[in-house]
């Protein structure tokens with residue numbers, strides 16, 4: 001067992017994106033020629049971990065990949081990004097998570113996600129992280145692995161007084177209410193907030209109302225991200241939520257913006273724990289605002305050296 005100290009631990013998913021660009025989406029039974037193909041590293045957990053690492057966080061990823069080519073190359077990708085891979089398991093029982101994506105010239109897509117090895121990450125894997133987990137500053141979880149494993153990880157962190165960030169994505173309507181109680185920061189986007197609360201979240205005003213409802217369910221604080229409108233932050237019971245607007249940028253590709261925001265938030269919680277959550281959110285807006293100005297997911301995430309020093 002390793003007992004090296006990691007400040008940010010992410011328990012979550014790894015997915016290999018297999019992207020084909022074609023003039024149109026093929027019909028059932030049809031084969032067509034596309035004009036471009038590329039492989040991307042994705043998965044919400046891995047994306048968030050890579051963004052935190054690029055800002056300078058000492059991170060470890062807790063996940064499961066297949067004993068296959070994509071699993072090997074994902075482990076190399078973590079190493080290339082300075083993410084520790086001590087807790088990346090490889091299984092021969094399932095393939096590395098993959099998303100086969102077809103994008104047509106109108107920018108529409110058709111996607112098949114096979115979660116594969118991600119769904120095999122279990123309690124036994126979490127127990128191996130315990131010596132490191134208890135010394136971590138922040139633990140981050142999402143819902144692209146078994147919800148049971150995510151909840152267990154959040155509970156373990158709570159017991160060790162490690163700060164928890166929970167990103168309920170992709171949202172499930174019947175989320176176990178315990179998730180709220182184990183989240184120090186519950187951070188979601190508009191559509192996730194809508195699905196979870198049943199409220200419409202189409203404006204800043206409506207986001208304020210949804211944030212109050214999510215907080216009422218027991219989390220420590222709530223952030224709802226609002227794309228070009230920044231985010232809404234609600235820090236504690238009885239207080240008012242604040243809108244944290246962001247600077248207008250020319251968005252090229254918003255894929256991964258939410259993950260960039262959460263990775264940055266985890267970085268600030270680990271390394272600047274005394275600054276107010278609103279200020280962390282203001283800075284995370286800036287980091288994710290950079291990511292929307294470049295194509296791809298991890299390829300668009302900024303490094304510390306690309307960002308203004310006042311963010312650190």
Ligand SMILES: Nc1ncnc2c1ncn2[C@@H]1O[C@H](COP(=O)(O)OP(=O)(O)OP(=O)(O)O)[C@@H](O)[C@H]1O
Nearest residue numbers: 189225226227228230251254256257258285288289
């Ligand atoms: N057009 C934009 N201009 C500036 N900042 C943006 C823009 N879009 C997103 N952001 C930043 O990224 C953060 C997260 O974006 P968003 O709320 O769209 O998350 P998301 O829906 O999870 O993203 P995605 O699903 O595209 O990864 C926002 O809070 C904001 O700070």
Ligand SMILES: [K+]
Nearest residue numbers: 253291296300
């Ligand atoms: K992007």
